[in-house]
Amino acid sequence: MADLNEANRLQQETALQKLLRRPEIGSFVVMIIIIVALAIASDGKAFNPLGLKNNIAIIAQYGIIATGAAVLMIAGEFDLSIGSMIGFAGMSMAMMLKWGLPFGLGEATPAAAFFITLAMTLGIGWVIGMIVVRSGLSSFIVTLAFLFFLRGVTEVCFRLINQSTQISGLQDFKLESWFADIMGGEVFGWFYDFWFALGGNLNRNGEQWVHGFDARFFWWIVIVCVAYFVLSRTQIGNWIYATGDNKEAARANGVPVDKVKVGLFMFTAFCATMFAACQVYDTNTSDAAKGNLMELFAIAIAVVGGTLMTGGFGSVLGVVFGAITVGLVANAVFFIPAIDGAWFRVFLGGILLAAVFANERIRKRITGGI
């Protein structure tokens, strides 16, 4: 039968060929190369106990916002306000911790500061989403407006209330508040304990050197797992792909396209708030310039991880590899003092361009070259 033959014209592939066609494969290979190169060039220092902790800290930071940016990009939209949202959320939390709750409601606990801030950032994410879906304007322009707007609001609030654009010298909330501890404390101590028990992880006095990873590592893992599950295994995931691929087709089949988009703008706002919370409760400081340029890193990592700029296709796992790659290179200057830190941006630019070409090839292969 003619139709049967046509259906089978698609070449049958071996497991290896299937693996090579996965969207993550490019970013995976690059990641492995970077890990090996960095291990050799830094003489192993990049992956000693402290090096590993510091590397994972920045990787997790990038990973949290890149996951949000990638899922939104799969649904066909951009969010350029992520960086300013980080600054705004950090300002909001630190301000409440220093000056108390708004409207004279008394002292703020770390949990209260976080949840009030989260309510505000989710609200802003909702507003951004509603503007985008109602007006039909490009999210690029709408979120660019919020990039300036939020950064400005952050600075103005700092000057009006605090008379200075930074807050430092807050008490260490981690010591008393369990909430501050799960945001800014240490996690997975067993890993370093185990390393110590094996005879490694020693400082100069022969005591245990590093005691745990930064808490953001845990939050990154949580966000990645949830995003992966939702995208690949749930109805909402199917709606997200459908929305980004062909909005009208999705709508014609009853997918609530607008709700999906608004929800995802709120998700990027959530990721930005988690980024800020981990930073504030770790360092007990805040600064009006925090999160600057982070929206661009988030988008770059999403693309390096195999997410299509045009939406409809992407992989959370690829974004994990992308975050590891970019995080390691960003940090490399600390382990290899001989190189100029600006090479990081040269590298990022190059790999981004390569990734865009690679992704376009993947898209063409899937759609049969259209």
Next chain:
Amino acid sequence: MAEPYLRVENLVKRFGPFTALGGVDLEVFPGEVHCLLGDNGAGKSTLIKTLAGVHQPTEGKIYIEGKPVTFRSPRDASAAGIGTVYQDLALNPLMSVTRNFFMGRELTGPLGSLRMNEMNQIAHDEMLKIGIDFSDPTQAVGTMSGGQRQTLAIARAIYFGAKVLILDEPTSALGQRQQMGVLKTVKRVRARGDIAIIFITHNEIHSRLVGDRYTFLALGKSIGAGTAAEIGDKEMRRLMSGGAEMGDLKAELDAI
């Protein structure tokens, strides 16, 4: 004679001063293919969009199984069993066959998780019923041929309860072989006996191959209708060209 599943009586649709449909009657019966023919601008699109609930009629009535109905939205029409397969098919090329099949109507388990194996099986079985054996329903729709995509869209509409299947020029923009594939699909759906098909086309031969009943539209009016037996080839050609005789057309051209 059996009762028509869908009956349209004196349907009028005006957009401001412009009359797109000037009183059209239509009857479609289960297990039959009703071909809707007419030139560009004859009102075919307006008629099917009205049946699909996209437009509301200005005058006239639509009956489903003898009962008058009003469609306020495409959702209403779909709930009443009218499944429309538009030319763009409403498919997403980057997504798999199964994900397209269930788009917006996924089968879910706990936490909104997808019952993927079950959905793969249903998508495979439903497409097999109307003639395509897809070994791998996880392949992207972008890799399928135009005819296969058409089949997927039809299978989807049927699975989700279409009793009247409206096919909007399903054979245009396809190659010869794929056109035949789509016509075979139409025949298979017809053979089920419980689904009424409205087949919109420009193509006289295609409509001859599968049609049981014909309605010809020109300038928003029905200029002829009847069963395959009632309408001969010559009459068909005359109606296809908007009611003009071939000789008249020739004279018109010769005058230039």
